[in-house]
């Protein structure tokens with residue numbers, strides 16, 4: 414890791430708890446690089462996470478961090494942001510955390526367009542509890558609770574966020590480090606709700622059940638299946654089975670919730 | 684697994700924190716020069732340090748922050 418980034422970590426907590434080859438460490442490092450680029454004063458940053466392997470990420474960072482309860486990172490983050498709108502608030506969630514138990518919080522955070530930057534570590538399953546399927550497990554992929562393959566349709570969390578009202582939506586992978594860092598930087602600068610999906614890899618609970626035997630196989634799968642959105646838009650590429658778009662997938666302008674709320678306070682005081 | 688134009692990159696050396704390496708093999712397979720391997724304890728070793736081109740792919744892929752690429756001046 415670049416020496417200047419390590420100062421953002423609680424070094425006494427390293428090495429981290431994640432399995433050998435787990436992509437979460439890569440996402441965490443790309444996030445730390447984004448924090449370096451953003452260069453906010455440390456006291457102006459709050460990092461909130463839910464529960465899951467990925468949500469452990471908050472505890473490794475030497476900022477004001479809160480490791481909350483499963484699915485509830487966004488309500489905690491909403492409270493923090495409303496109480497102190499000056500703070501730059503980042504929210505770390507797993508795919509299960511964000512889309513299943515926390516799914517309702519997610520759509521309403523998007524709808525309100527509250528100025529938070531959500532980073533969703535999508536490893537396609539519930540990692541921490543042993544590989545059960547999540548709403549993001551692709552059809553036909555195996556999980557401990559789908560030993561013959563997933564029969565449900567999965568959410569596209571980026572399209573879900575866009576439809577629900579998020580004003581900045583992007584996706585990158587653990588192979589596309591620089592893109593992931595860029596999306597987090599731009600997401601944080603966007604004055605509204607930003608969702609960055611980080612496609613990561615869980616060799617322990619997902620890869621070995623889905624013919625991706627090593628961490629390298631999983632990263633190669635990402636490289637081969639991620640298609641830049643620009644290529645899809647200009648017609649030079651289209652999505653084949655298993656493939657997904659990466660890049661800045663959506664942005665628009667809309668009133669931001671904490672700013673609107675401060676206006677209400679002003680009006681009420683008149 | 685990645686294709687890199689080697690002439691674009693300056694020479695570099697690798698600063699490795701062996702205690703953090705978990706032996707996942709990602710760096711070994713991503714290095715375009717093939718100069719890394721795992722030793723008998725499953726920890727990263729740099730077999731041919733003089734052939735490192737400083738592309739930074741190993742640093743970018745290591746999930747355990749165990750590698751730092753130091754560009755030679």
Ligand SMILES: Cc1ncc(C[n+]2csc(CCOP(=O)(O)OP(=O)(O)O)c2C)c(N)n1
Nearest residue numbers: 465466467483507508509510538539540541
């Ligand atoms: C209210 C509640 N329900 C269930 C759990 C058990 N639990 C812990 S982590 C987790 C899911 C983790 O999956 P995900 O959010 O995708 O994160 P990952 O571990 O894959 O990073 C569950 C169901 C819990 N801790 N709290």
Ligand code: SF4
Nearest residue numbers: 431432435466540615
């Ligand atoms: S179970 Fe999966 S997500 Fe959790 S630490 Fe291990 S590899 Fe990572």
Ligand code: SF4
Nearest residue numbers: 704705707708710745
């Ligand atoms: S990528 Fe990192 S943890 Fe994995 S073998 Fe290489 S140095 Fe060790």
